[in-house]
Amino acid sequence: MNINEYGWDEYFESEWNKMQAQNMYPARIIADYGQMLRVVTHKGEVFVNRPLHKDNNYLHLAVGDWIGLEETETAEFPLVRFVLSRKTKFSRAAAGIEAKEQIVAANVDTVFLIQSLNRDFNMKRLERYLIAAWDSGALPVVVLTKADCCDDIPQKLAVATASAPGVEVISISSKTGEGLEEIKKFLLPGKTIALLGSSGVGKSTLLNTLADKELLKTHEIREDDSRGRHTTTHRELVLLPGGGILMDTPGMRALSIWESDTGMEIMFGDVEKLTGQCRFYDCKHQNEPGCAVRFALNSGELDIARWESWLKLQKEMAHLEAKKEGKLRLQEKQWGRQISKLQKELRKK
Ligand SMILES: Nc1nc2c(ncn2[C@@H]2O[C@H](COP(=O)(O)OP(=O)(O)OP(=O)(O)O)[C@@H](O)[C@H]2O)c(=O)[nH]1
Ligand SMILES: [Mg+2]
Ligand SMILES: [Zn+2]
Structure with a gap:
């Protein structure tokens, strides 16, 4: 099997060389069955287990990823050692x-x-x-x-x-x-x-x-x-x-945005620019005087449906940010507890 047909190119070659992987060979994930993954290598198709990360979560792998495999004498399937940096x-x-x-x-x-x-x-x-x-x-x-x-x-x-x-x-x-x-x-x-x-x-x-x-x-x-x-x-x-x-891919029920800068800029750059032109920096774009958004909506320069889309996306992304921060605070709390426990044990010694 020629892995170039599966998309292996200079980019992955150079990423691979950075890993200095000894006794390993590259594979591309071609199907995801949850715990099992089907991959293609220079030898053909094989199954591998999705590896566990240090913190007992499954390692973040997706179909299309290039990974490093290692054969061992004991394991039934080749072991996944790392994932190459993604192009997209x-x-x-x-x-x-x-x-x-x-x-x-x-x-x-x-x-x-x-x-x-x-x-x-x-x-x-x-x-x-x-x-x-x-x-x-x-x-x-x-x-x-x-x-x-x-x-x-x-x-x-x-x-x-x-x-x-x-x-x-x-x-x-x-x-x-x-x-x-x-x-x-x-x-x-x-x-x-x-x-x-x-x-x-x-x-x-x-x-x-x-x-x-x-x-x-x-x-x-x-x-x-x-x-x-x-x-x-x-x-x-x-x-x-x-x-x-x-x-x-399986049909998606909903597509919630994970993170966006370029995408929002390309799709809604004009709206974002308008929101920066209001008289008050904290304008809610409702009835405030000097609101550039209201002005553009009234003159027809800004389409109401696009404005509504933007508002909804902003709300959704703010909600996601709050969730991300909440998760961070929780992790900090857990680390804090672990550290004070360690400190206590050290003091006892
Ligand atoms: N008339 C018509 N029907 C089509 C066309 N393409 C697909 N279909 C029909 O649409 C139905 C669904 O097609 P699928 O290919 O299973 O849809 P899918 O997007 O893969 O759906 P999921 O796997 O559930 O995400 C089938 O009955 C197809 O025959 C088309 O160009 N014209
Ligand atoms: Mg389908
Ligand atoms: Zn405004």
């Missing part, structure tokens, strides 16, 4: 009370942000995906599926293009083949593309169509509410016959 990572905030990053895809070059042209079409959701994509370091492309089920494509394309400045928007149908040529120009040898979007938008169908093979299970969407059934249950990388690597 697409993250979201994990659901739950604790502030936790979930890496959805690692080392992807391009992300296809997928929505279907029927009922799934939602611009607020697309804004979120775009923010996360810009922050990931990968190139976003908007892919609108099921063109065969839509009779107002130009209108929807226009709406999507307006929400995604500077991003290519492609409408396709896996059924009729429409738009697939435009997709194919992104399938380059050694380049990785992640398919991201809600359940039922046709991610696995697109992968099967491009691979020209039924590699992945797909499923009719539910009759009653036209939502997907969460058919894909794990993330997986697939090497296409003509070159290029595609990552299928």
Whole structure:
């Protein structure tokens, strides 16, 4: 197996050399089953155990990661020794009370942000995906599926293009083949593309169509509410016959932003600039005199829907920051307790 086909390049080569790994070889994680990971190496595919970190958490690994493996005489599977520094990572905030990053895809070059042209079409959701994509370091492309089920494509394309400045928007149908040529120009040898979007938008169908093979299970969407059934249950990388690597992912219910600077700047830089132009530095943008935001909303310069999106995202990110700080304070408290315990024991001696 030639690992270059799986995306190994000069970047990873140079990262690898920095690790001075003796008796080890590189592997890429191609499927994630929780405790078990499937990886590809120069020898082919093998399974490995997800390693435990010092503090008993599983080490943060994601499909797409390059890792260092070591064979031992005692262990049944090769051991994971380290993960190479990532070129890109697409993250979201994990659901739950604790502030936790979930890496959805690692080392992807391009992300296809997928929505279907029927009922799934939602611009607020697309804004979120775009923010996360810009922050990931990968190139976003908007892919609108099921063109065969839509009779107002130009209108929807226009709406999507307006929400995604500077991003290519492609409408396709896996059924009729429409738009697939435009997709194919992104399938380059050694380049990785992640398919991201809600359940039922046709991610696995697109992968099967491009691979020209039924590699992945797909499923009719539910009759009653036209939502997907969460058919894909794990993330997986697939090497296409003509070159290029595609990552299928399970449909995401919600995409909560984990961390953003570039993404927010690219998507909402104009809004952020306006909020800095109000007369009062702590303006709440409600009825204050000299509010630049109200002025822009009244004159039509600022679109109300974009303003609402920005407000909602700000609130969400402030909430996440508070959770992150809470976690830090708790850790400090625990460390404090451990230190005073140690000090007490030392005094006793
Ligand atoms: N009409 C039409 N149906 C499509 C198209 N692409 C996918 N579908 C159908 O949409 C349904 C869901 O497709 P999947 O590929 O399973 O969707 P998915 O995005 O992988 O869903 P999850 O794995 O649940 O995240 C299936 O019944 C597909 O046949 C298309 O271009 N046109
Ligand atoms: Mg699927
Ligand atoms: Zn204001």
